[in-house]
Amino acid sequence: MNKIIQFKNIVKSFDDQVILKGITLDIYENEFVTLLGPSGCGKTTLLRILGGFLEADSGEVIFDNENIADLPPYKRELNTVFQKYALFPHMNVFDNIAFGLKIKKMSDDVIRQKVTRMLKLVNLEGYEDRKIDQLSGGQQQRIAIARALVNEPKVLLLDEPLGALDLKLRKEMQLELKKIQQEVGITFIYVTHDQEEALTMSDKIVVMREGEIEQVGTPVDIYNEPVNEYVANFIGESNVIDGVMKEDYLVSFDDKDYTCVDHGFKENEEVDIVIRPEDIEIVGRGRGVLNGKVKSMLFKGVHNEIIVETARGSHVEVTMTIYNKEPIFNEDAGEYISANNFYVDVQDFDELTDDDIIARADAQAWDAETEEYVGFSNVTYEELVGEDTYPVTFSTSKGTSITIQMIGVKQRYIQDEKKRIGIAAFDFFKTLDEIEESQALDTDLKTWADAVSWDLDTDEAIEVRNVDYDFEIEDLKPGKYKVSFSTVGREFKIHTTKSSEVDKNVGLSFGPEDIHVMEKMGF
Structure with a gap:
């Protein structure tokens, strides 16, 4: 095929922000080429430069040599078509x-022949006399395409022309456009x-990101x-995993080696x-290459989306002490008072x-008769100097x-x-009433233990999602109970027509051809 368009090192900036960072791309005759990417990646800017509505800061646009x-x-x-x-x-x-043919001063016979052909092409024969406001969104879109094609261009540019249509009509128009x-x-x-469009x-997709081309194919x-994680996540849904390529055709992740085709x-x-x-x-537990537990299942029409956790995340375990302590009643003052023992990180003493x-x-x-809260006049305790017990x-x-x-105490901290995850939490005290009155116990347990987790390399917070305990409310x-907090382990998303029960132990099966290895992205 012959090259019809060549972008050569196209650079474009707006207000000192570089939108296109040296785009080089060849497009061939009769291709259906899609510029794909999120808002702000530069795809529409590149299209408008080709259409002549914007001028590049540098670079060349070659059309038909x-x-x-x-x-x-x-x-x-x-x-x-916009x-x-x-x-x-x-x-x-x-x-x-x-309209365009009349501007070119073509004869009425030629105009009628060309318009009739276009109406047939877009399946709107017999609509010649309709007013625009009498057409549906899909019909208006077809008229816009017909108006563009009637001029017999060598290239048709389409800037998100299906964006205003509902889902069903958009799917129909995808096939119609092709x-x-x-x-x-x-x-x-x-x-x-x-991505579905x-x-x-x-015929060819150009995946763009922040003014650059990530992959063409x-x-x-x-x-x-996909060449990297960005493309894999943007085109379809993916399970992306950190791994090590030990040698050709052998990759490792989560302490296990897998044969692959890369x-x-x-x-x-x-x-x-x-x-x-x-x-x-x-598959059944023990029959696949990995074992895990079903965390959730979501019906999505043509398939079920099942999340299976195959490896536990980073975790920390603390002690919850339950005691049944009644409030103290001061009959002379007509007041009740209550308070709990608690732990505090010695690093927080100064603040x-x-x-x-x-x-x-x-x-x-609180007042025994009105039940209105009463403020404290004094909070007294000894000087705080280190790990110890202080009466308050x-x-x-x-x-x-x-x-x-x-x-x-020093916070219970796991590195x-x-x-490359840090996770920490405190032992804590609670009364039976506080536990029984909790409306969202997992959330409250995380709050009471001050459970937190973070990335050791970036210090960014990581969600403490799982709370495990072996008691029934x-x-x-009264007594001591172990509570474990953990981040999410390795989760796999599976699309299948099968169903499964949440918390069921299962196996996961995939072959060497299903494992696609990519270079690490540079940011």
Whole structure:
């Protein structure tokens, strides 16, 4: 095939922000090419430079072996269909399609022949006299395409033309557009952020990110062999895993080696691995290459999306002490008072205030008759010097008081070097009533233990998602209980027509051809 368009090192900036960073791309005759990427990646800017609506800061645009940088839009052998179709509301369908031909002063017979052919092409024969406001969104989109194609351009540019349509009509128009492109036999350059549109219609997909091209290839190549994590996540759904390429055809992740079909990497090179959800089969525990537990199942119409956790995340275990302590009643003052023992990190001693201590102890005093809260006049305790137990006394102005224990400790801290995750939590005290009154116990347990986790390399917070304990609330009595907090382990997303029960132990099966190895991205 012949090259019809060549972008050569195209650079474009707006207000000192570089939008296109040296784009080089070849487009061939009769191709359906899709520029795919999120908002702001530069795809529409590149299209508008080709259409002549914007001028590049540097670089060349070669069209049919001619540099067209200085040509105005109306002299370029291409037409554009925008998301807002820009049809003329005061003209009927025929006149909208014929507008460009009338500008060229073609004869009425030729115009009628060409418009009739276009109406047949877009399946709107008999709509010549309809007003634009009498058409549906899909019909208006077809008229916009017909108006562009009637001028017989060599290239048709389409800037997210299906974005305003509902889902069902959008899917229908995807097939219709591909059919039209094949019938007219010209180059279509299509801009979208919709991966399904790109996969459905394109001969070639150009995946863009932040003004650069990440990968160019057929839909099959882009989907099955993404070059990096960005492309893998943008095209379809993916399970992306950190791994090590030990040698050709052998990759390792989560302390296990797997045969794969990839080669050409350095020995022991750190890589990313992608396994598509539809390439994983759920089997009986012990019958696959991995074992795990079903965490969730979501019905998505044509398939179920099942999440299976195969490896536990980083975790820390603390002690929850349950005690049944009644509030103290001061009959002379007519007041009740209560407070809990609590732990505090010795590193927080210097910043600890009376209000902090009241909050940590959940200290409260209230009028016995009105049940209105009473403020504390004094919070007294010894000097805090290190890991020890410190009596703390809370008193009201009427002399009602209670003494509890503030226990200075070093936070229970786990540093998981393999996963590069830190996780920490405190032992804590609670009454039976507080546990029984909890509306969201897992969330409250995380709050009471001050459970936190973070990335050891970036210090970014990581969600502490799992809370495990071996007690039933209705069976609780005063005593000590272990509570474990953990981050999410290795989770695999599986798309399957099978169903499975949550918390069921299962196996996961996939083969060497399902493991796709990619280079680590540079940021």
